Amino acid sequence: MILLIKNGHVINPATETDEVADILAEDGKVVKMEKNIKAKADRVIDAKGCYVMPGFIDMHVHLRDPGQEQKETIETGCNAAAHGGYTTILAMPNTKPVVDNPDVVKYVQNKAKTVGVVNVLQVGAITKGQQGKELADIRGMYEAGIPAISEDGRSVMNSELYREAMEIAAELDIPVLAHCEDINLVNGGVMNEDAHSKELGLKGITNSVEDIIVARDIMLSRDTGAKLHLCHCSTRDSVKMVQHAKMEKTKVTAEVCPHHFTLTSDDIHKIEPSIDQEKKLAIDADADTNFKMNPPLRSREDVQALKEGLRDNIMDVISTDHAPHTFEEKNTSMKKAPFGIVGLETAACLTYTELVLQGYLTPMQMAEKMSYNPAKIVGIDKGDIQPGKIADIVIFDPEKTYKIDKTKFASKGRNTPFDGREVTGKVMATIVDGRVVYEAEA
Ligand SMILES: NC(=O)N[C@@H](CC(=O)O)C(=O)O
Numbered sequence: 203m204i205l206l207i208k209n210g211h212v213i214n215p216a217t218e219t220d221e222v223a224d225i226l227a228e229d230g231k232v233v234k235m236e237k238n239i240k241a242k243a244d245r246v247i248d249a250k251g252c253y254v255m256p257g258f259i260d261m262h263v264h265l266r267d268p269g270q271e272q273k274e275t276i277e278t279g280c281n282a283a284a285h286g287g288y289t290t291i292l293a294m295p296n297t298k299p300v301v302d303n304p305d306v307v308k309y310v311q312n313k314a315k316t317v318g319v320v321n322v323l324q325v326g327a328i329t330k331g332q333q334g335k336e337l338a339d340i341r342g343m344y345e346a347g348i349p350a351i352s353e354d355g356r357s358v359m360n361s362e363l364y365r366e367a368m369e370i371a372a373e374l375d376i377p378v379l380a381h382c383e384d385i386n387l388v389n390g391g392v393m394n395e396d397a398h399s400k401e402l403g404l405k406g407i408t409n410s411v412e413d414i415i416v417a418r419d420i421m422l423s424r425d426t427g428a429k430l431h432l433c434h435c436s437t438r439d440s441v442k443m444v445q446h447a448k449m450e451k452t453k454v455t456a457e458v459c460p461h462h463f464t465l466t467s468d469d470i471h472k473i474e475p476s477i478d479q480e481k482k483l484a485i486d487a488d489a490d491t492n493f494k495m496n497p498p499l500r501s502r503e504d505v506q507a508l509k510e511g512l513r514d515n516i517m518d519v520i521s522t523d524h525a526p527h528t529f530e531e532k533n534t535s536m537k538k539a540p541f542g543i544v545g546l547e548t549a550a551c552l553t554y555t556e557l558v559l560q561g562y563l564t565p566m567q568m569a570e571k572m573s574y575n576p577a578k579i580v581g582i583d584k585g586d587i588q589p590g591k592i593a594d595i596v597i598f599d600p601e602k603t604y605k606i607d608k609t610k611f612a613s614k615g616r617n618t619p620f621d622g623r624e625v626t627g628k629v630m631a632t633i634v635d636g637r638v639v640y641e642a643e644a
């Protein structure tokens with residue numbers, strides 16, 4: 203298969219390329235990148251007016267298989283990733299059963315290979331069943347190919363056990379993807395603790411719930427030499443602590459999710475209780491549960507600090523924390539609904555609209571945070587378009603303005619707070635191993 207991408211504006215952080223060029227890919231690899239390539243190709247794509255970037259790499263996806271295929275399957279999740287411009291995704295281990303041994307790792311790997319849409323790297327859990335009591339078979343899972351370990355969905359509260367896990371991660375030279383949340387301090391909170399939570403009569407989650415564990419994890423990374431990657435940072439103090447840790451040469455990197463730099467706690471609107479006439483069911487709604495995720499949407503000051511942290515390259519990665527849930531689970535109340543929103547199909551346009559067009563990021567930084575940096579952190583030879591490299595590419599039109607429409611999602615999950623939101627920037631095509639796996643309608 204020979205693919206020729208014509209006239210695109212290539213943005214490639216690895217080589218600092220920022221110019222219009224053609225790209226020729228053959229047998230899954232880039233073979234040539236220069237102006238006016240004349241070659242016979244099976245497929246020619248005209249990318250005039252579009253950015254051509256290394257395919258996005260999402261370090262934080264919940265695929266829900268095994269065990270919760272009503273929320274998402276590996277197939278629907280991979281299709282959602284392709285729609286979003288992602289060519290590689292890291293799948294978190296909080297499935298049912300938990301991915302805590304090599305067999306479950308292989309189960310996901312095989313299924314993803316059969317689906318064959320995007321690259322799926324399955325992350326291994328830190329403790330057995332994510333129970334926080336006994337270490338999982340980290341070495342066995344490493345042999346099976348995990349790129350990282352994570353207890354995402356919760357924190358390992360036992361610091362000694364966590365330190366042991368970090369020592370193993372340091373020895374294997376894989377990063378620890380840290381979900382930072384003091385489980386005891388959450389105390390049933392469902393949204394940010396502030397004036398708005400009081401107004402809605404809902405229990406709050408303080409910034410310290412995150413900050414305390416961020417501080418601890420940085421200290422443990424320093425003690426063990428393990429590479430620490432902080433998941434879904436939401437507070438201004440997280441940004442400050444990452445900045446400080448980097449000055450001290452601690453091996454820390456950090457990610458921010460689009461919802462945390464786009465929305466604040468004040469965007470959570472009230473919903474009155476109602477009766478589902480058809481099902482004769484009382485819905486004891488309180489507020490829109492599509493705004494409930496963990497960590498929660500924070501204050502304006504936090505959002506500003508996250509944007510500046512991304513701008514100043516303190517924060518390295520934009521990940522989605524794609525967390526699909528069913529309509530039935532979300533059509534309840536803030537108290538009852540599960541935490542999490544989908545993100546694979548809205549991350550690129552939100553990043554472009556909220557950060558690039560607002561002057562926080564250059565398109566080059568967008569490519570760094572959505573592809574090049576994740577590849578470096580995970581230690582994979584991706585996120586780079588140049589001759590000899592794998593042809594994982596996204597074509598992104600920075601001019602298209604439209605409204606997000608959740609009914610068009612490839613994901614099973616429709617739990618997004620962004621439905622109907624006007625955005626600029628559209629994924630036009632996603633190419634994995636030189637194959638076009640997604641193309642937008644013209
Ligand atoms: N972020 C969320 O609100 N939910 C995630 C878990 C997680 O990423 O912590 C999920 O698995 O649903």
Ligand SMILES: [Zn+2]
Binds near residue numbers: 355356381434
């Ligand atoms: Zn998490």
